[in-house]
Structure formats: C-alpha cells, structure tokens
Amino acid sequence: MFSKWAIALLGCAAWVTVATAATGWEDDFAKALERAQKENKHVLVDFSGSDWCGWCMKLDEEVFSKKAFKDYAKDNLVLVLLDFPRRKELPKKTREQNEELLKKYGVRGFPTVLILSPKGEEIARTGYKPGGAEAYVEHLKKLIGEAKQK
Numbered sequence: 001m002f003s004k005w006a007i008a009l010l011g012c013a014a015w016v017t018v019a020t021a022a023t024g025w026e027d028d029f030a031k032a033l034e035r036a037q038k039e040n041k042h043v044l045v046d047f048s049g050s051d052w053c054g055w056c057m058k059l060d061e062e063v064f065s066k067k068a069f070k071d072y073a074k075d076n077l078v079l080v081l082l083d084f085p086r087r088k089e090l091p092k093k094t095r096e097q098n099e100e101l102l103k104k105y106g107v108r109g110f111p112t113v114l115i116l117s118p119k120g121e122e123i124a125r126t127g128y129k130p131g132g133a134e135a136y137v138e139h140l141k142k143l144i145g146e147a148k149q150k
Contacts, residue, residue, distance in 0.1 A: 025081040026072065027094055029101060033120045036078040042123075043116035044077045044145055047107045050144040051085045059128045066133035072140070084110065115143055123147035 013134040026032040029045075036043045046064070048056040064070050073079055082098045083090065090098070101107075105114060105122065124143035129136055 024070065025079045027081055027083070029044050029080055029082070029097055032078045032080045033116075034120045036120070039078070041076060041078050042118060043080060043114075043120070044073065044140070045080045045082060045105075045114040045116060047082050047084070047102065047105075047110060047112040047114070049085065049110045050081075050083050051087045053110045055128045059111050059113075062130075063133045063136040067068070068133035068137055072137045076144075077140075113137075115140065115147070117147070 011141070020107070026035070032043055033043075046056075046059075050056055050060070082101055084098060084102070093111045105112075111127050114122055115126070117123050124147060126139065126143065129139055132146075
C-alpha cells in the first residue's frame, strides 16, 4: 500500500513531466536527439537549477518564456530541459539521466546552455545573456551559423 506521501510524490513527478512537455521542452534526452535527427533541427539543452538558480530563472523569464524565442525554437530547435532542482523531486530515471549528462558535458555552472547539431554533436556553449528574447535568438543564430561554416 502506498503512503499519502508516496502518492503525492508520484503525482508531482507526473506533473513535472506533463508541465515540461506542455511548454515544448523535452526532459528525455534520447527522445529529443531522435526528434532532432528526424526533423533536422539543432538541439538546445538547458542545464538549469529551476527553483534556486537566479540566473536560470532570469533566463527563463526574459528569454525562454517569450514569444520571440518560442517562435524561433518551434521552427529551428528541439528544446531539452535538464533540471537540477533543490525543492522539488524529479523521477529517479530523469535525475540519473541529468547527472550523467552533467558529467558527460563537464557542466560546472548554471545555467549552461548547449547547442547540439541534429546529430547530437556539441557545436556551442552559452548561458544567460542580457538583452531579452530577440537578442538571444540572434545570439543563437550566430552560434549556429558559425558552426555551419566550420
């Protein structure tokens, strides 16, 4: 028999997954890479401390939640959120995946934003940039354009 706490925890974990999917952000890295290859899109991976990292919250508020970014992302990117919260519990599988990717990419600070090719190769690394969504989209376009020229 499940305790009330265990049922509540399962409900929260399901809500996090549904909320992530509803906003256009994937939390399953392998699934995101498959989609990127299929749709020939770059992957934007956001390593975030969503409930404690001030710069992560600022990036989300000033860029990721804005129409200019969403419009660009819809046509050009597969979005992946790899979250490292302190006040909410992630499903064990998600936590383990996020930790493994943190180590694989040598991420040492938050937010760290990776741009991966449609094949999953890292082509750029960035983070918070002031200036809002339009400026951030131009920044991403420049990073992707520079990588294509190599």
